[in-house]
Amino acid sequence: MRHLRQALLWPLRLMPVAGNRKAPWQILRDMGDSSPWREVVDEYTGDGGSFHERHYHEFTAFLPYVQRFLYGEGRSRRQDGGRETGSPMRVFRRHDIARVRMAAKPGDEPLTLDIVHADLYFFFDVDLVLLNLEVSASEISLPQAQELLYRFGRAYPGGWDEDGQPQHCMASVEWLGADGQVLARSDAQQRELFLAHVCEHRAPRVSAHWAFMLQPLVSDHSSEPGLLRFRQIEYYRMPLMGYLALDDPRTLSRADFARLCLITGVGEAGPAAMPHAQHLQDFEQRFCYDRFWEDSGAAPNTRYLCSGHALVVVGQAHSQFFSCRDRGVLAQFRHQHFLLFLIAHFQKAALLMFSDRLAEALMRLDIADPPSIRRFKRSIRESFAGFLRFTHRYWFHEISQQSHVKALWHMCEQNLELEPLYAEVKERIKDMNSYLDADSLRRQANTVVRLTVVTIFGLIGTVTTGFLGMNLIAEADAPPAKKLFYFAAVFIPTIFLTFYTMTKSKGLSDFLDALSDERLSAWQKFKALAAVWRRAEE
Numbered sequence: 001m002r003h004l005r006q007a008l009l010w011p012l013r014l015m016p017v018a019g020n021r022k023a024p025w026q027i028l029r030d031m032g033d034s035s036p037w038r039e040v041v042d043e044y045t046g047d048g049g050s051f052h053e054r055h056y057h058e059f060t061a062f063l064p065y066v067q068r069f070l071y072g073e074g075r076s077r078r079q080d081g082g083r084e085t086g087s088p089m090r091v092f093r094r095h096d097i098a099r100v101r102m103a104a105k106p107g108d109e110p111l112t113l114d115i116v117h118a119d120l121y122f123f124f125d126v127d128l129v130l131l132n133l134e135v136s137a138s139e140i141s142l143p144q145a146q147e148l149l150y151r152f153g154r155a156y157p158g159g160w161d162e163d164g165q166p167q168h169c170m171a172s173v174e175w176l177g178a179d180g181q182v183l184a185r186s187d188a189q190q191r192e193l194f195l196a197h198v199c200e201h202r203a204p205r206v207s208a209h210w211a212f213m214l215q216p217l218v219s220d221h222s223s224e225p226g227l228l229r230f231r232q233i234e235y236y237r238m239p240l241m242g243y244l245a246l247d248d249p250r251t252l253s254r255a256d257f258a259r260l261c262l263i264t265g266v267g268e269a270g271p272a273a274m275p276h277a278q279h280l281q282d283f284e285q286r287f288c289y290d291r292f293w294e295d296s297g298a299a300p301n302t303r304y305l306c307s308g309h310a311l312v313v314v315g316q317a318h319s320q321f322f323s324c325r326d327r328g329v330l331a332q333f334r335h336q337h338f339l340l341f342l343i344a345h346f347q348k349a350a351l352l353m354f355s356d357r358l359a360e361a362l363m364r365l366d367i368a369d370p371p372s373i374r375r376f377k378r379s380i381r382e383s384f385a386g387f388l389r390f391t392h393r394y395w396f397h398e399i400s401q402q403s404h405v406k407a408l409w410h411m412c413e414q415n416l417e418l419e420p421l422y423a424e425v426k427e428r429i430k431d432m433n434s435y436l437d438a439d440s441l442r443r444q445a446n447t448v449v450r451l452t453v454v455t456i457f458g459l460i461g462t463v464t465t466g467f468l469g470m471n472l473i474a475e476a477d478a479p480p481a482k483k484l485f486y487f488a489a490v491f492i493p494t495i496f497l498t499f500y501t502m503t504k505s506k507g508l509s510d511f512l513d514a515l516s517d518e519r520l521s522a523w524q525k526f527k528a529l530a531a532v533w534r535r536a537e538e
Contacts, residue, residue, distance in 0.1 A: 184208060255274040354383060
């Protein structure tokens with residue numbers, strides 16, 4: 001294998017911090033020199049010298065509403081009457097990590113890769129951040145590439161073997177600075193740390209090297225202080241993209257392509273064994289885009305593999321178009337294809353975040369505690385409004401009319417099952433909102449019933465006093481103190497009687513229903529009246 005690119009994309013949910021109202025990217029930007037991350041200000045349009053032909057191809061690949069999401073308005077319209085018209089994405093990049101040195105298994109020769117870039121993607125009005133890390137290597141073997149794709153993007157070990165060695169992840173990972181100094185290393189061998197963390201917090205512990213990469217973002221289950229706190233929202237295997245330039249892709253077997261597509265590693269059964277053979281009878285139809293899988297064309301023998309979790313492109317290293325960074329497949333992989341992969345996983349992560357919010361709101365609900373009920377209603381209303389904004393701002397059924405971009409988008413969308421997930425979350429939020437509406441109508445109906453009961457029983461006194469002319473006591477010329485005494489003597493019992501009637505309004509309402517029912521006898525109606533006070537005793 002002449003050249004390898006691996007791009008990891010790790011979606012994380014940002015947790016609110018009490019007393020903080022700033023957007024997450026504003027907090028990170030305001031940290032200044034205390035943070036290694038720097039905002040990429042207008043990376044796409046930038047100054048005239050940073051705009052290249054590959055950026056133009058990237059822009060024109062997408063439909064207009066997707067362009068507005070990715071790039072916002074041009075510089076000439078950046079401020080429209082004080083309203084920000086830039087992209088709803090904010091990108092931050094760190095430059096202190098230059099390379100990564102890693103070994104797949106204990107005793108393996110360490111492999112050093114270059115860090116192409118490390119970015120954080122924030123989104124307006126959505127509490128998510130996506131870590132994007134791109135690495136590159138040259139002149140490595142296919143088994144090394146398979147193990148790298150399989151093991152590198154793991155947030156923490158999946159387990160340990162009987163010797164205490166971590167499973168399914170790299171045996172060792174070290175971030176290196178430009179001078180070769182080790183900035184951080186993995187701690188996957190320290191099993192007790194991970195076990196104790198899960199036992200105490202009921203949440204996994206992020207490996208030390210990934211925790212270092214994300215700083216000053218800290219795990220919400222960590223004891224470390226920080227205004228930017230995150231929680232895992234998906235499986236601990238990070239979604240990834242792979243670019244593989246080989247001497248002859250045709251030498252790869254069907255099993256090799258399946259392992260690259262499904263990111264299964266080399267496998268214990270050997271390279272010739274087909275992984276999950278009983279489930280991959282239609283492998284080519286489900287996971288392969290073979291429009292360019294032929295001996296002719298600008299980039300012959302180029303094959304795209306898409307499982308949703310991974311998007312991999314394999315091609316000939318000696319093809320100039322396949323390796324071109326400005327117009328070829330490598331440029332498309334790093335721009336158009338990366339963005340469609342980013343949009344798909346952003347949509348999935350956002351939907352999972354809304355689902356988590358609903359579950360958390362229900363967990364915190366205590367129907368016997370009025371403040372808890374109010375917080376629950378406020379949380380559901382906010383989720384409903386946020387989901388509407390997400391739908392109209394970020395939910396796309398089509399992102400491009402270019403045939404290969406459109407095809408890869410639909411493969412990502414279908415394999416990630418975005419449409420069923422969207423429908424499920426939409427239905428859940430709709431049910432929650434319908435419940436709140438029904439509850440509000442129920443409360444309003446109860447209030448109307450109580451007011452009706454009070455009005456009916458108050459009508460008796462009103463008609464009686466009105467008939468007598470309101471002059472039961474002729475004290476029109478009495479001193480003011482005496483008048484005030486009579487007023488209080490009537491006002492206080494009236495207030496008491498009104499509130500007492502409100503208290504008994506439900507029972508009195510049942511009595512009025514019984515009283516109006518001609519099928520009931522007088523005795524049954526009398527029992528309905530007596531039940532007003534009997535219920536209170538029960």
